[in-house]
Amino acid sequence: MAIVLETKDLTKKYGDVIAVDNVSLSVEKGGLFGLLGPNGSGKTTMIKMLTGQTRPTGGSATVLGLDVVQDPVGVRGHVGIIPEQETPPSFLTAMEYLRFVAAVRKIPDIEPKAEWWFDFLDFADKKNVLCKDLSRGTRQKLMFTQAFIHEPALALIDEPLINFDPIMQDVVKDYLAGYVKKGRTIFISTHILEVAEEICSGFAILHKGTLLYTGPVAELAGRNEHLPSFFLSLVRKDRHV
Amino acid sequence: MFELFTSMMKEEWRVHSTMFGSLSFALFPVMIFGIAFMGSFLIPLMQVTLPAGNLTLIVHANYLMLGIMVGGFGLLGNEVMNRRFGQASLLAYSARSLPLSEQFIFSNFVVKDTVYYFFLWVLPFGFGYIAASPFVGIPLARALLLLLTLTLSFLFGLCGVFFLSTVYARSRPALWSILLILGVGWGGLTTVTGTNPVLFFPPLLLNSAFTWANLFISCVVLALLFGVAIVLFNPESVGSEKMYKDSFTPLMRRLSFLPNPPFNAKDTLDLYRSGSLIGQTIFSFLLPLGVIWFFLALLGPFFPPHGLLFIFAITTGVIASTMYTWVTMFDTFGPYACLPVAVSTLIGSKITTFAILQVLPAIFIAAVAILSGEVVYLVPAVVLGISVSFYAVSVMAWLCGLSPNVLVYDVKVLFVYLVLVGIVLTVFTSVAFADPYFALSSVILAIPTWLLVQKAKVRWDAADPAGF
Known part of the structure; x- marks a missing residue:
């Protein structure tokens, strides 16, 4: 299997604080990879480094063969990204924002694609509403749309389900599962372990910026273990250390 | 409810000191002090070509302008009360979950900003001048008076624009009406007195001839402008939805x-x-x-x-x-x-x-x-x-x-x-x-x-x- 994402000793320090410490991992094409960890474990910093939003202070990372430090714009051009906190620009409507994204990403024929997404995620009635007036869930739908509308080979999503209601969570989980079946890759960060166990093929556990474990979810099933209990035992052990 | 104000003061300090270091932020007023202190030594040289009264005029104009430039709280109000700045959600936004009125929260925010601007710009400048006054032969009382009138000048700009911008946010025709009335009044004053109305600017009048009555009137006018602006303040309610047809595409084509x-x-x-x-x-x-x-x-x-x-x-x-x-x-x-x-x-x-x-x-x-x-x-x-x-x-x-x-x-x-x-x-x-x-x-x-x-x-x- 081809490697679509690889880090070697990736490190990020903010002054004296080490957010990510010498993390080396690789993600194969065509899977749904989950980066798991408690709050403040460095997941968001990892995604920010992998998408060129922040520079590593050590190590290296390549995404789809592109170096994230040398070519951050190139990386963002080839992948889809849903940042954890960011919201679409305030004074554009949802439809205008997608047109803006299409213009920047040079996506042709945006109208039918946008309409499909409005229907699929059930927010067609909000397409002419200013983004600042959208609810948190609808903003998340819009951010989800912008990340997938160009059908990227790799999508990096920070907490993919956090603002969705249970029905929409189901829709999104199905979509993600179908997306990887087409040979594309998804890299998510989450601390919702049940979701990770349900949808991920591979995973890595990050705690206090350090990589504790990486491997396929199927391996756990083979050992008759569940991801949540495995995760908790590993993190608790690390806390004691 | 002084806690909200003090918390906002701390928040403002931390927002800035986190961004570029406590020392860099703390040195800001020191630099303004230094500029005023050193600039004061140029006064005797400048007075050769420019009489002292005109120098006072320039400094007051600068502080009035500073007040005007930072006083647009009426324009800022919705951003403060409804949304985020950058990645930080300001206390003014989260305080809405407390049993406090929007007016109360917003007035605390405005007073906090005013106090910050005062300590960052007005006070250090005044102190610079006061510190230099013994060396350039300016009586201390005169320097203190300048600090007072500069403060008033700044507050007149700030409260005036705060009032006008709040009116603007409520009703644009009302703003145009007020500006028209002010314009007619200004023109009338010029015609009747044959003098530039700037000379009737209260801080300048106070600076040239201090009276407690004038100071009192100035303070009343400022309080009135501030109070009316706070009463008029009415942020957009959360949940309102503004809808627009696509203007982005035609505009983008026009700007191609x-x-x-x-x-x-x-x-x-x-x-x-x-x-x-x-x-x-x-x-x-x-x-x-x-x-x-x-x-x-x-x-x-x-x-x-x-x-x-x-x-x-x-x-x-x-x-x-x-x-x-x-x-x-x-x-x-x-x-x-x-x-x-x-x-x-x-x-x-x-x-x-x-x-x-x-x-x-x-x-x-x-x-x-x-x-x-x-x-x-x-x-x-x-x-x-x-x-x-x-x-x-x-x-x-x-x-x-x-x-x-x-x-x-x-x-x-x-x-x-x-x-x-x-x-x-x-x-x-x-x-x-x-x-x-x-x-x-x-x-x-x-x-x-x-x-x-x-x-x-x-x-x-x-x-x-x-x-x-």
Whole structure:
């Protein structure tokens, strides 16, 4: 299997604080990879480094063969990204924002694609509403749309389900599962372990910026273990250390 | 409920000190103190050509303008109460979950900002002057009076614009009516007294002849303006939905001759739909310049022939350069971080939108040249004003990237900005005073402007994008 994402000793320090410490991992094409960890474990910093939003202070990372430090714009051009906190620009409507994204990403024929997404995620009635007036869930739908509308080979999503209601969570989980079946890759960060166990093929556990474990979810099933209990035992052990 | 105010004070300190270090933020008023202290030693030299009363006039005009520039809380209110700035959710927003009225929260926010501006700008300047007064032979009482009247001057600008901007946010026709009444009153006063109404500005009256009655009246007027503005304040309620047809695509097509049409179309819609284009033009451009015009008009006799027009063109250029903050205030790099966009692209596109906005100062300077009967110098005045504006914005972009509103309070940034812009202003004021047509030579500023913009792009591409 081809490697679509690889880090070697990736490190990020903010002054004296080490957010990510010498993390080396690789993600194969065509899977749904989950980066798991408690709050403040460095997941968001990892995604920010992998998408060129922040520079590593050590190590290296390549995404789809592109170096994230040398070519951050190139990386963002080839992948889809849903940042954890960011919201679409305030004074554009949802439809205008997608047109803006299409213009920047040079996506042709945006109208039918946008309409499909409005229907699929059930927010067609909000397409002419200013983004600042959208609810948190609808903003998340819009951010989800912008990340997938160009059908990227790799999508990096920070907490993919956090603002969705249970029905929409189901829709999104199905979509993600179908997306990887087409040979594309998804890299998510989450601390919702049940979701990770349900949808991920591979995973890595990050705690206090350090990589504790990486491997396929199927391996756990083979050992008759569940991801949540495995995760908790590993993190608790690390806390004691 | 003093806790809310003190918490907001702490928050403001931490917001700035987190961004560029406690020391850099704490040194800001020290630098203003230093400038005032050292500047005071120039007073005896300046008094050879400019009487003391006129110097007082200039300083009061500056503080009135500072108050005007920062007083647009009515425009800012919705952002404070309903949304986020950068990645930080301000206390004013989260305080809504407490049993407190919006008016109360917002008045605390405004008072907190006023106190900060006072400690950052007004007090250090006054203290600088007071500290220098024994060395330059100015009685201490006179220096203390100046501190008082400068404070009042700043507050008149701040409360006046706070009131007007709140009226604007509530009802635009009401604002036009008030401005019309003020204009008629101003014109009437000029006609009846035959004097520039600026001379009736309460802080100036107090400075020339202090009376407790005048001080009391000034305080009452300020309290009234502030109180009415707070009562009128009415933020958009959460949950309201504004809908628009697609204006982005046609606008982008119309701007297709520019290097980055989607970004320029977005900036234009941001400005228009937020009400900032008209609001900022009135409160951050026309109003301060109108005030400056009346103050500068009193100094006409001390300038060389035609000097007033060029001083005004340069002042307009400096104020016009702050239009860069109009286009950078809507978003951080964050919303673009999921797109294949470099910080340099954004800086370039913001400067392009800024360039479009320069039509306003160009028209304004041309109108002043025509109205003041100096149409013959229209071209050099416009060229000088616009060149200064572009040069100042290139310095701002180099020093602050996409965050000029925030990084200006970094003492190192402000110092370098003042030096780089100050030198250019001094040189081209002298050049224009020597011969009005020499002002055309300011086009040469296009070279450092271009170089600084290129340096800004390289510098901010190499830095981690700021979350503010």
